Amino acid sequence: MAKVTIDGKSIEVPDGTTILNAARMIGGDIVPPAMCYYSKLKTSGGYCRTCLVKVAQGSAKDPRPMPKPVPSCRQTVMDGMVVENITSPEIVEARAGVVEFLLLNHPLDCPICDQAGECHLQDLGYEHGKMKTRYEFKRREFEKIDIGDKIKLHMTRCILCYRCVKVADQLCSCRNHGVMNRGDVAEISTYIENVVDKDMSGNMIDVCPVGALTDKTFRFKSRVWFTKPVDAHRTCDKCCGKVRLWYKGEEVLRVTARKDKYGEVEDWICNSCRFDHKKTSDWVIEGASHIDHHSVISANHYETGKALENLKSDIERHQKQLKENKFALGQGAMNPNNV
Amino acid sequence: MGRQILINDLDKEGVNTLSGYKAIGGYTAIEKALKMKPEEIVEEVKKSGLRGRGGAGFPAGMKWSFIAKPPGVPRYLVCNADESEPGTFKDRFLMEKKPHILIEGMIISSFALGANTSYIYIRGEMMYVFHILEKAIQEAYDAGYLGKNILGSGYDLDLHVHCGGGAYICGEETGLIESLEGKRGNPRIKPPFPAVVGLYGCPTVVNNVETLANVPWIVNNSGDEYAKIGIGKSTGTKLISASGHINKPGVYEIELGVPVEEFIFSDKYCGGIRNGKKLKAVVAGGSSVPILPTELILKTAKGEPRLMSYESLSDGGFQTGTMLGSGGFIVMDEDTSIVKNLWNFTRFYHHESCGQCSPCREGTGWMEKVLHKFIEGHAQTKDIDLLWDIQRKIEGKTICPLGEAAAWPVAAAIRHFRSEFEEYVHQGKNMIDVKHYYRLNNLQEA
Ligand SMILES: Cc1cc2nc3c(=O)[nH]c(=O)nc-3n(C[C@H](O)[C@H](O)[C@H](O)COP(=O)(O)O)c2cc1C
Ligand code: SF4
Ligand code: SF4
Ligand code: FES
Numbered sequence: 001m002a003k004v005t006i007d008g009k010s011i012e013v014p015d016g017t018t019i020l021n022a023a024r025m026i027g028g029d030i031v032p033p034a035m036c037y038y039s040k041l042k043t044s045g046g047y048c049r050t051c052l053v054k055v056a057q058g059s060a061k062d063p064r065p066m067p068k069p070v071p072s073c074r075q076t077v078m079d080g081m082v083v084e085n086i087t088s089p090e091i092v093e094a095r096a097g098v099v100e101f102l103l104l105n106h107p108l109d110c111p112i113c114d115q116a117g118e119c120h121l122q123d124l125g126y127e128h129g130k131m132k133t134r135y136e137f138k139r140r141e142f143e144k145i146d147i148g149d150k151i152k153l154h155m156t157r158c159i160l161c162y163r164c165v166k167v168a169d170q171l172c173s174c175r176n177h178g179v180m181n182r183g184d185v186a187e188i189s190t191y192i193e194n195v196v197d198k199d200m201s202g203n204m205i206d207v208c209p210v211g212a213l214t215d216k217t218f219r220f221k222s223r224v225w226f227t228k229p230v231d232a233h234r235t236c237d238k239c240c241g242k243v244r245l246w247y248k249g250e251e252v253l254r255v256t257a258r259k260d261k262y263g264e265v266e267d268w269i270c271n272s273c274r275f276d277h278k279k280t281s282d283w284v285i286e287g288a289s290h291i292d293h294h295s296v297i298s299a300n301h302y303e304t305g306k307a308l309e310n311l312k313s314d315i316e317r318h319q320k321q322l323k324e325n326k327f328a329l330g331q332g333a334m335n336p337n338n339v
Numbered sequence: 340m341g342r343q344i345l346i347n348d349l350d351k352e353g354v355n356t357l358s359g360y361k362a363i364g365g366y367t368a369i370e371k372a373l374k375m376k377p378e379e380i381v382e383e384v385k386k387s388g389l390r391g392r393g394g395a396g397f398p399a400g401m402k403w404s405f406i407a408k409p410p411g412v413p414r415y416l417v418c419n420a421d422e423s424e425p426g427t428f429k430d431r432f433l434m435e436k437k438p439h440i441l442i443e444g445m446i447i448s449s450f451a452l453g454a455n456t457s458y459i460y461i462r463g464e465m466m467y468v469f470h471i472l473e474k475a476i477q478e479a480y481d482a483g484y485l486g487k488n489i490l491g492s493g494y495d496l497d498l499h500v501h502c503g504g505g506a507y508i509c510g511e512e513t514g515l516i517e518s519l520e521g522k523r524g525n526p527r528i529k530p531p532f533p534a535v536v537g538l539y540g541c542p543t544v545v546n547n548v549e550t551l552a553n554v555p556w557i558v559n560n561s562g563d564e565y566a567k568i569g570i571g572k573s574t575g576t577k578l579i580s581a582s583g584h585i586n587k588p589g590v591y592e593i594e595l596g597v598p599v600e601e602f603i604f605s606d607k608y609c610g611g612i613r614n615g616k617k618l619k620a621v622v623a624g625g626s627s628v629p630i631l632p633t634e635l636i637l638k639t640a641k642g643e644p645r646l647m648s649y650e651s652l653s654d655g656g657f658q659t660g661t662m663l664g665s666g667g668f669i670v671m672d673e674d675t676s677i678v679k680n681l682w683n684f685t686r687f688y689h690h691e692s693c694g695q696c697s698p699c700r701e702g703t704g705w706m707e708k709v710l711h712k713f714i715e716g717h718a719q720t721k722d723i724d725l726l727w728d729i730q731r732k733i734e735g736k737t738i739c740p741l742g743e744a745a746a747w748p749v750a751a752a753i754r755h756f757r758s759e760f761e762e763y764v765h766q767g768k769n770m771i772d773v774k775h776y777y778r779l780n781n782l783q784e785a
Contacts (some may be wrong), residue, residue, distance in 0.1 A: 183692040184700050
């Protein structure tokens with residue numbers, strides 16, 4: 001076991017735990033945002049740099065601080081480590097910088113993006129971003145492509161988190177999906193436009209933090225906050241069969257895996273459950289989903305108690321930010337919390 | 340001062356062949372080394388104080404002693420011959436003129452590390468050097484220096500040359516390892532370091548060409564003798580790729596500790612600034628190290644003469660100093676535009692970023708575009724501050740040091756030559772280079 005202190009809060013965690021996971025065990029404001037790390041995908045994390053933290057003391061044995069900010073999703077804890085996240089002005093500034101970089105070439109087409117409302121980049125920009133961009137050049141654009149008949153790749157929105165590459169690599173039987181080119185023209189692609197049509201490939205949609213990979217069977221059907229999530233299950237021989245159905249009226253508009261408060265799926269689901277079972281009669285309904293994810297979708301009062309609490313604290317926070325004149329980014333205006 | 344041990348005998352007949360190399364005393368160190376214990380060789384290299392010549396200057400012996408030795412797991416030595424840093428061309432020169440010195444160095448080093456398979460990862464654009472190496476390796480196999488049971492010692496070694504596809508990032512040691520494994524050359528996230536998890540997941544040492552080429556001399560003459568060359572902790576000699584506005588550009592082997600002033604102005608080395616112009620600035624260690632103006636490159640901030648050594652060049656930190664880096668010494672005369680030069684460097688880093696981490700992927704392109712505004716004559720004063728801010732948000736926040744390599748030149752140019760950026764702002768379109776403008780717009784010059 002190792003004792004680690006993050007922003008003044010201490011916890012004992014098993015050896016080999018990352019700083020990020022230790023922070024998640026503590027919970028609350030001190031959890032660094034993570035755009036590329038995904039606990040269910042091996043070797044994920046390290047790319048986006050939103051989770052950078054400062055290690056003010058390396059360990060009890062070697063108390064020297066680490067010279068540079070470290071990605072908390074990859075750095076494991078040492079006994080006696082002292083970490084600063086939101087208490088370090090340097091980290092707060094670095095994070096604002098990373099958010100600016102992530103949004104630099106992002107099209108900000110949230111009004112027409114299916115992910116809006118459950119997008120991690122929106123949340124991130126909303127919390128750490130600036131009102132105005134300093135970028136005055138043409139933003140990068142790519143052609144939209146279909147990967148298979150069920151998934152749309154809108155590369156222009158991609159933040160190159162590599163999560164979908166790891167899904168293709170680790171969950172699908174044959175790897176034909178990866179990154180082509182380099183630098184700011186690097187793009188997600190399939191091997192010579194090969195179709196990704198594997199049993200588990202649909203999980204790419206769930207892991208994508210932005211609207212770069214979307215479900216073609218759901219595209220443009222509805223804003224997510226107008227749909228009502230319900231947990232349901234069925235017996236499936238390919239996956240756990242535990243899903244979330246998104247209803248509009250009587251109609252199931254889409255099927256996704258169940259996500260926890262960090263936006264990670266609880267368990268992978270197969271393409272058959274996701275794309276081919278869209279009737280209520282296909283499923284055993286468990287009840288309304290509890291959405292803990294701190295975003296627009298949680299603002300639509302499915303569960304009055306919790307959601308109202310969230311809403312209240314959000315409004316208070318935003319009013320405070322408004323007063324301090326530091327609140328946040330164009331697309332913030334689309335958040336219902338903000339009107 | 341002035342001893343040479345690597346390229347002192349290039350004028351001799353056929354030093355690029357095995358027999359010619361043997362005629363100047365080549366392949367004697369191997370015989371001596373194979374009779375030593377591997378640890379003894381590591382110890383000699385430690386004593387020599389030899390530091391990595393690829394840029395970071397990490398002590399080679401120390402790096403070797405870090406290699407993990409789990410039983411039953413192979414170990415690898417990889418030679419980094421990807422040399423793509425703008426302003427650096429010494430490894431290519433050495434491999435072309437004297438390929439066997441690298442091969443001998445690699446055999447001894449592989450033996451010291453307990454590696455039975457070693458690789459030279461060479462930059463893809465240097466195809467002719469690839470052929471030279473292939474030929475030399477074949478000669479070494481034929482002479483029994485490579486293959487099974489080398490010189491009857493019972494030690495086996497296979498040496499392969501692998502061509503990169505032409506990406507600067509594959510010179511970063513973990514990007515290189517990924518590329519060598521046949522993958523996309525994305526640098527790995529460290530730790531684990533290659534000494535523990537390297538090529539094919541096995542303990543690996545990556546060393547620069549010049550670093551390994553020093554090893555035969557150390558074995559022949561002892562580490563202590565080597566440590567007598569050079570100055571202080573900067574032991575030995577260093578190949579310097581001298582380029583820019585000098586009378587005699589080329590590769591020079593200097594003994595570490597030669598004064599910078601002597602290096603630039605004496606006829607033994609660069610031979611002064613061409614056309615009788617004045618010196619304006621120097622980039623002392625390849626494009627990624629901070630540029631220094633004349634007054635700071637010839638003398639440190641304390642007023643002492645600046646020497647060609649790791650310590651002296653970095654004296655004063657980045658405020659008033661720079662780095663020896665890979666030894667790419669770029670000299671600029673009074674007519675040089677620092678801003679335009681910086682734009683060129685930044686264009687390079689933008690082009691070469693692998694795109695894994697957001698600060699480098701997005702930041703390098705942004706800096707290039709902002710710098711282009713200066714060149715095109717429509718930058719504003721706030722753009723100078725913007726550049727400063729962008730580089731600050733890249734530095735230290737990336738996976739590999741390419742982020743820093745892109746940020747440092749920008750920071751140093753603004754730090755030492757801010758007035759020149761302001762000049763571009765005030766002069767606006769007057770600063771447009773007509774030739775450049777015509778070329779960009781496909782116009783004929785009148
Ligand atoms: C972007 C980048 C490019 C590099 N390119 C080279 C190179 O071309 N040749 C080289 O020897 N080292 C290069 N390096 C340094 C290597 O990562 C590594 O430190 C070096 O090969 C170690 O060898 P040494 O200890 O003998 O210097 C590069 C580093 C970075 C970050
Ligand atoms: S498509 Fe989505 S999941 Fe894949 S790298 Fe881009 S942002 Fe990440
Ligand atoms: S710093 Fe640049 S080159 Fe290095 S890993 Fe990150 S994106 Fe790639
Ligand atoms: S979540 Fe840690 S770097 Fe992206």
